[in-house]
Amino acid sequence: MDITKDMQVKVLEYLKPYYRQAVPRTFEEDMARIAGSPDNAFQVLRxxxxxxxxxxxxxxxxxxFSYRNISITSAGVKSVSMEDIGAETVITAKLHQESLSLLAALVKKDGGASPGQKNALLSALQKMPEAALSEIVKQIVAQGVQHLLGVVPLK
Known part of the structure; x- marks a missing residue:
């Protein structure tokens, strides 16, 4: 199946009014109608x-197919509002998720924090805006590069 931009936009337009709300009970039937078949709906949602x-x-x-907790993200709302699903929007969303994953792994690995402190920090990270997470990741990378420059011999 070819996942077209038009099909993506139609699905996102359908989901946009339900941002931060539950999708209607007719969700599966609506998706099959929009995508042309249940299989296509599964593929485009995935x-x-x-x-x-x-x-x-x-x-x-x-x-x-099984669908659980389906909702449009803020990146999805932004992309459909711009009437174009651009690579920049997708990259931003992926980097944001990768930043969250990196920071979550660092928090879980930290031996100095109690489990309660780790859970509180993980919860706070998930609620942080993308710009704040981006700045934190930049600082971590900068410190890592400085450390590497002091350890790795340069020729």
Missing amino acids: FLIEEGLVDGEVRPWTLG
Whole structure:
């Protein structure tokens, strides 16, 4: 199946009014109608989740497909509002998720914090705006580069 930009936009337009709300009970039927078939709906939703434009979980199962906690992300709303799903939006969403994953791994690995402190910090990280996370990651990378410059012999 070819996941077209038009199909992506139609799905995101459908989800946009439900930003931070539950999707209607007719969600699966609506998705199949928009995408042309249940299989196409599954494929396009899986793609949009991978790109960070939709949150949730989609899985194939013996009787069809399973959809859980489907919602449009802020990046998805922005992309459909711009009427163009651009690479910059997708990259920003992916970098934001990768930043969250990196910081979460660092927090979990930290031996100096208690489990309660780690959970509080992880919760705070998930609520932080993208710009703040980006700045934190830049600082971590800068410190890492400085450390490497002091350790690795340069020829």
